[in-house]
Amino acid sequence: MSIVVALWLSLLFLPFKGLKAASVLFVVLTVAIPLMKLVSVLMRKALPHLETAAGLLPRDKRYLYVLLVPVLLVPFVGEDYVVDVAVLSGIYIILALGLNVVVGYTGLLNLGFVAYYAIGAYSYALLNTRLGIGFWTALPASVVLTTLAGFLLAVPALRLKGDYLAIVTLGFGEIVRLVLNNWDSFTRGPNGISGIAPPSLAGAVIGKISHYYYLVIFFVILSFFIMRRVEDSKIGRAWIAIREDGIASSAMGINTMLYKLYSVAFGAFWAGLAGCLFAAKMRFVSPESFTFMESVLILCMVIIGGIGSVAGVIIGAVVLVFLPEVLRDAQMYRMLAVGCGLVFLMVFRPQGLFGRKDVSLGN
Amino acid sequence: MYLLEIKCLSKHFGGIRAIEDISFSVQDGPILSIIGPNGAGKTTLFNCLTGFIRPTRGGITLRQKSITGISADRISRLGISRTFQNIRLFREMTVIENIMVAQHARIRSGLLAAVLRLPGFKKEELAVRQKSFEYLELLGLETLAGKTAGSLAYGIQRKIEIARALATGADVLLLDEPTAGMNPQETDDMMVTIKNLKKLGKTILLIEHDMKVVMGISDRIIVLDHGVKIAEGPPKEIKSNPMVIEAYLGKEIQ
Numbered sequence: 001m002s003i004v005v006a007l008w009l010s011l012l013f014l015p016f017k018g019l020k021a022a023s024v025l026f027v028v029l030t031v032a033i034p035l036m037k038l039v040s041v042l043m044r045k046a047l048p049h050l051e052t053a054a055g056l057l058p059r060d061k062r063y064l065y066v067l068l069v070p071v072l073l074v075p076f077v078g079e080d081y082v083v084d085v086a087v088l089s090g091i092y093i094i095l096a097l098g099l100n101v102v103v104g105y106t107g108l109l110n111l112g113f114v115a116y117y118a119i120g121a122y123s124y125a126l127l128n129t130r131l132g133i134g135f136w137t138a139l140p141a142s143v144v145l146t147t148l149a150g151f152l153l154a155v156p157a158l159r160l161k162g163d164y165l166a167i168v169t170l171g172f173g174e175i176v177r178l179v180l181n182n183w184d185s186f187t188r189g190p191n192g193i194s195g196i197a198p199p200s201l202a203g204a205v206i207g208k209i210s211h212y213y214y215l216v217i218f219f220v221i222l223s224f225f226i227m228r229r230v231e232d233s234k235i236g237r238a239w240i241a242i243r244e245d246g247i248a249s250s251a252m253g254i255n256t257m258l259y260k261l262y263s264v265a266f267g268a269f270w271a272g273l274a275g276c277l278f279a280a281k282m283r284f285v286s287p288e289s290f291t292f293m294e295s296v297l298i299l300c301m302v303i304i305g306g307i308g309s310v311a312g313v314i315i316g317a318v319v320l321v322f323l324p325e326v327l328r329d330a331q332m333y334r335m336l337a338v339g340c341g342l343v344f345l346m347v348f349r350p351q352g353l354f355g356r357k358d359v360s361l362g363n
Numbered sequence: 364m365y366l367l368e369i370k371c372l373s374k375h376f377g378g379i380r381a382i383e384d385i386s387f388s389v390q391d392g393p394i395l396s397i398i399g400p401n402g403a404g405k406t407t408l409f410n411c412l413t414g415f416i417r418p419t420r421g422g423i424t425l426r427q428k429s430i431t432g433i434s435a436d437r438i439s440r441l442g443i444s445r446t447f448q449n450i451r452l453f454r455e456m457t458v459i460e461n462i463m464v465a466q467h468a469r470i471r472s473g474l475l476a477a478v479l480r481l482p483g484f485k486k487e488e489l490a491v492r493q494k495s496f497e498y499l500e501l502l503g504l505e506t507l508a509g510k511t512a513g514s515l516a517y518g519i520q521r522k523i524e525i526a527r528a529l530a531t532g533a534d535v536l537l538l539d540e541p542t543a544g545m546n547p548q549e550t551d552d553m554m555v556t557i558k559n560l561k562k563l564g565k566t567i568l569l570i571e572h573d574m575k576v577v578m579g580i581s582d583r584i585i586v587l588d589h590g591v592k593i594a595e596g597p598p599k600e601i602k603s604n605p606m607v608i609e610a611y612l613g614k615e616i617q
Binding site for chain 2: 226229230232233234235237238240241244245247248249250251252253254255256
């Protein structure tokens with residue numbers, strides 16, 4: 001097994017660095033992979049001890065607020081470039097948390113999530129440039145529009161299950177992008193919409209990147225809290241129950257179709273919010289930002305963090321936004337490296353960094 | 364007045380008559396067993412009663428109200444709950460969460476109350492949690508509340524399913540082969556459990572293959588064969604009914 005993985009990865013490198021480097025990589029990997037396995041076995045043995053140690057921490061999780069301090073200090077210590085990437089990862093956290101509701105809790109595979117992101121972004125762009133509506137008025141309007149779009153797209157799609165649903169959502173994602181690309185008179189087609197006004201707060205325009213950072217962090221924290229609270233209520237329980245067993249859920253009196261609709265709409269709500277923030281930050285939107293690859297990226301964030309885990313999804317989003325930036329020096333290898341990382345993760349920890357459940361398309 | 368009345372119920376799958384013209388009524392309280400060889404239509408009957416499949420013909424009334432052809436979740440809210448032949452627990456959830464899901468329909472707090480953690484929400488969640496413990500205590504499962512449901516032993520999982528069905532607040536419980544795959548000790552335990560459910564005032568419909576269980580706890584037995592009801596009566600009568608013996612053992616060669 002590990003030799004196959006090593007061989008596969010070194011073959012991937014062959015075209016870039018030639019036979020010599022690839023064979024070195026092969027040898028290194030054949031040694032490294034069993035070693036990693038050993039480490040993971042040791043980790044598993046150590047796990048009960050770690051859990052007892054974790055049990056000694058105070059039950060009240062409020063001390064975790066301490067974590068907020070470094071987060072809030074980022075604009076003071078980081079360069080503008082770092083803050084810029086952090087803003088982007090904040091937007092992706094909101095998106096990934098939204099998708100996590102649909103894929104992670106309710107177990108509906110959505111491959112066209114970017115459609116809602118696009119609808120949110122274009123709603124703000126159009127409301128602002130055409131009607132001159134400001135950010136704080138346009139934001140709720142765009143979010144409501146996106147949520148409604150979520151409802152409308154879900155009604156026909158939810159008759160399907162599993163892989164079939166995934167394909168239909170993929171289709172919806174493409175339809176939305178193609179409409180944005182071709183409806184020139186309304187969306188200005190591939191040229192996109194520029195000149196979107198930045199948000200302002202209490203009369204002051206939010207123009208500096210650090211201001212955006214705090215705006216995005218505010219919404220990330222908001223989404224985090226709302227997500228945790230909804231998860232721990234009858235709605236969250238119903239979603240997870242539907243993921244676990246749809247038939248048993250309806251036998252428990254849960255209207256499964258209605259709760260699936262809620263889930264899709266709730267997910268779309270966050271995508272709409274993220275889209276709005278994206279349009280306000282970039283001050284420019286075009287269909288190019290909303291391709292299928294974007295849907296895949298968001299799904300990857302949910303999966304590598306651990307499906308269904310709020311904290312895991314946040315870490316997944318941050319890793320997947322920062323990793324390509326950190327690896328920028330490696331030039332053309334960086335996407336390859338990110339891809340390899342994903343393969344490694346799926347081989348050694350298929351449930352994601354923090355997840356409990358394996359990823360599967362079934363049911 | 365009957366609690367549950369089934370009139371001329373039929374379900375055809377294409378040309379196959381899974382159940383044909385079945386009628387019976389259930390009064391408040393008893394344990395009614397439904398027996399018959401494999402493929403007799405027992406589970407199909409349960410699926411019709413709980414709204415998972417729509418009967419081809421005939422009617423079902425619960426407290427004189429027709430429930431024919433309405434959805435499974437509504438039937439559950441009206442007071443008929445069930446367990447499944449192949450256990451269907453929410454495996455990744457804890458035992459107590461399984462029981463809390465069953466009380467879904469009785470929780471009033473919506474999205475806004477949950478997000479704002481209104482006092483009403485907190486009170487209700489606490490009450491649901493306490494109530495869930497009570498249901499677990501009834502079946503002696505309270506020590507397992509925090510365990511992941513899918514990780515527990517088979518016999519325990521069957522009991523959790525019963526606790527979950529009970530937690531919906533249903534008056535009528537449909538148990539589909541509750542002792543399947545159990546050892547004699549677990550089976551005896553399950554018999555006691557079912558008798559306790561009767562003491563709680565629940566009406567129980569039971570599909571069961573183990574004749575010791577059926578004869579031991581049933582007040583009345585209905586026998587199905589090839590989708591048709593061939594006999595109905597107390598255990599003693601059923602035991603000596605020639606039609607039943609024929610269905611199970613075949614005709615004597617003359």
